[in-house]
Amino acid sequence: LLHELIALEERHPEIDKSDSPTQRVGGKVLDEFNKITHKRQMLSLANAFNYEELVDFDRRVKEAIGTSSDIVYDCELKIDGIASSIHYTDGLLTLGATRGNGITGENITKNVLTINSLPKVLTEHISLEVRGEVFMKKSVLEELNNIRKERGEQLLANVRNAAGGSLRQLDPNVTKERRLDQFAYTLVNPEKYGIHSQVEALDFLKKLGFNVN
Numbered sequence: 001l002l003h004e005l006i007a008l009e010e011r012h013p014e015i016d017k018s019d020s021p022t023q024r025v026g027g028k029v030l031d032e033f034n035k036i037t038h039k040r041q042m043l044s045l046a047n048a049f050n051y052e053e054l055v056d057f058d059r060r061v062k063e064a065i066g067t068s069s070d071i072v073y074d075c076e077l078k079i080d081g082i083a084s085s086i087h088y089t090d091g092l093l094t095l096g097a098t099r100g101n102g103i104t105g106e107n108i109t110k111n112v113l114t115i116n117s118l119p120k121v122l123t124e125h126i127s128l129e130v131r132g133e134v135f136m137k138k139s140v141l142e143e144l145n146n147i148r149k150e151r152g153e154q155l156l157a158n159v160r161n162a163a164g165g166s167l168r169q170l171d172p173n174v175t176k177e178r179r180l181d182q183f184a185y186t187l188v189n190p191e192k193y194g195i196h197s198q199v200e201a202l203d204f205l206k207k208l209g210f211n212v213n
Helices: 002-011 049-064 138-151 159-167 172-177 198-208
Strands: 033-039 082-089 092-098 104-105 126-134 181-187
Touching: 082 159, 126 159, 138 159, 159 172, 181 198
Parallel strands: none
Antiparallel strands: 033 104, 082 092, 082 126, 092 104, 126 181
16 A cells, blocks of 8 residues: 555655655654664665566666666565664664654664674774664564463564564563564665675674674
8 A cells, every 4th residue: 555655646746745654764753762863864665566666776776876787786685673773882882773763763772782683792893883673583472472371461463563662662671571683784884894885794794793684
């Protein structure tokens, strides 16, 4: 339905409204968390449903960088979780944030510190921002729901909602019990570190201690 609405608004820009679901990135920022402003806007991924749309994507990429040559693509799995921005200063994790509305996010540092697969200290003493996806494994969801069922508690609906709800808990101890994971997929300002391709960025992130898919 969202894809249908996007196509409709493209054909009829006069009906494009500021409160349209197509204009929303992420979700509402909760008042309970301290706000942070992303230095570079966090965007959501677009999608393609057929070969023609994939070819059109390739065309737009070539136009954007001014080339007619073939482009080499890196293909990664789309993990259905919650986008995160993690900051490191001299190799130490100093800030974790949600995407929020793409410009303003929530400071969830205490909660991301409970994610075992996310490095708290990098293998190099460098300062950077890494973006990725916080998610919950299906096996963890099943285990948690078995426990909740025995307690007579409401079951967690699915892994994405469970990950989002766990990451935005006011009590970090609850987040820790949910056993979240994280994949890193974006190195912000890669040229600063001599990185010029996504493959190089993923290799670099892996060396620093991140999980990549």
